[in-house]
Amino acid sequence: MNTGLPEADITLDQRVEEALPSMSPAEQKMASFFRSQKAAVLLGSAADIAQQAGTSDATVVRTARSLGFDGLSSLRAAILADLTTGGPEARLKQTLEDLNENPDGILSHVLEEHRESLQVMESAEFADAFRHAVQLVFAAPRRFVFGIGPSGSVADYVCLQFNRLGLPTTALSDSGVALADGLLTARKGDVIVMIAYAPVYREISVVLDYAEEHELTVVLIGDSLAPFVRKRVAEVLPVPRGRADHLSMHGATIVLIEAMIVALAAQDRDAAFASLKKLGELRGAIDKAWLKRGVKR
Secondary structure, eight states: SSSOGGGGGGHHHHHHHHHHSSSSSHHHHHHHHHOOHHHHHHOHHHHHHHHHSSSSHHHHHHHHTTTTTTSHHHHHEEEEHHSSOOOHHHHHHHHHHHHTTTTGGGHHHEEEEEEEEHHHSSSSHHHHHHHHHHHHHHHSEEEEHHHHOOHHHHHHHHHHHHTTTTOOEEEOOOOOOGGGHHHHOOOOOOOOEOOOOOSSSSHHHHHHHHHHHOEEEEEOOOOOTTTHHHHGSSEEEEESSSSSOOOOOOHHHHHHHHHHHHHHHHHTTTHHHHHHHHHHHHHHHHHHTGOOOSSSO
């Protein structure tokens, strides 16, 4: 590696970028998998990773060593370090530095990061997890969506759309003691959709503890938190927020949410249609001109 940084300060993404040109096509594919599907590398054995990536165990280990690691254990340690260190300022700085101050490359850079995140959702394993998550969310008597900070805004959006389908949903988007008020009403059999990423901060611990104590089902959306809580949740949808050391981007999460909205509506079309019809009627009652809005042709 010739990054100019001490070995301990080199992120996995930097190692991959540096090593790709000199790698064989098989190793390039594997290294890109390491970078885009960190949760799978953290959770799976060499055989599991090889199966998901469509390669061999030997290629998995060989690629890890080509990146400067002793083996899978040290690769996983580096991934965990990438996922749990560095604040928003550091990630934005790294993002801008990687652009080399080239404004013309910003759009293509962001689009590429989103493409990498979206590719995670194209696997058969993700599709199976998605179907299971939709079943869990639909079958629950009530839904709660947890998210803090930018994820809190996403949680609020999820609640709006789920409620429009006639699926009672409450946002758990407050941090600190205010979280208690929303969580207090959750009961046995309810489901919590948790939009969260590493590290395991206080609110995550409280929600998971409460879910276990009161027999709530938890569906996790996010990749970096999965290795820490996998045994405490019913399903994981490991959507990344772009590269670990770059500015967090929520585009792929929104795409997943949109897919979930459509899938939930398909579970009971008549109920979804009836709820949306009622929404339209309420809008009309509030504003008589509402249903006449739009461009006439």
